[in-house]
Amino acid sequence: MEQLDDIDRKILRELRRDGRLSNTKLAEAVGLSTTPCWNRVRAMEERGVIEGYTALLSQQALGLPDIVIIEVTLDRHDDDMLHKFGLALAELPEVMEAYLLTGEYDYLIKVAVAGTAGYEEFLRRKLYKLPGIRHSRSTFVLRCLKRAHSVEP
Template sequence: MQKVRDLDDIDRRILRALRKQARLTNNELAEMVGLSPSPCWTRARRLEEAGFIENYVAVLNQAKLGLGDTVIIEVTLDRHDEDEIQKFGEALAELPEVLEAYLTTGEYDYFIKVAVDGTAGYERFLRERLYKVPGIRHSRSSFALKCLKREFSPMP
């Protein structure tokens, strides 16, 4: 299994360029990183096969989709047995408003990021979706006022 320490400067440049713009053509990418197209293509495929590149995605505009607000929800479950944690995680994965969900340590069991349409949309999400998932003991929510930084991958 290849590790980050096995990456050379060219591999890192390829990852940084694709992190910013995944739709680069191979020729554009090769020019940016200082390689000819054939070795650049080979390296990019090797990075994919080694798992450094998991996927290529389109980032959609949340506000244009009518979901202009982001809410961070912390949730504590009633029980913490393996079955309950598994079921809750699977239920979260099915909710379309959920952008990210993490099982965490500390006072709360889960950290959930959701996209909603204002307070009315959030109230609907709670009543019609989240609170129908069994096992929730307590939740705490915060509306994000402004996104100060948004990245989807760490910098290689």
């Protein structure tokens, strides 16, 4: 993969702050004319440096203001079980992030819920219906100290 130069990194920082920035404003912010700026953005999209653009939604406005971090251990670790569990987990709309781990737990899952009642409903009606769960441990998030959707280039 090609290395990013300082101008590419400036472009990425600006887009990270505002993905809806027009090419004209972006070019101005990084000190390029519009065509070279557009060409650089397009090249980074094609190389996969820029994976996509998205809107950030308010959990509060959507009625899911609370975050719970759930650690899950499966009863088996064969490829079939991991595959089925991963697919089923990805289908749950409350799941914001899910990671397959090393260590004591198999998965770390970040879930958006509406308080303890919403969390209990998620557990009983969704998570515990997934195949292969042996054990889980949950922690409610009190406050978010940092939230980033990508690394700073």
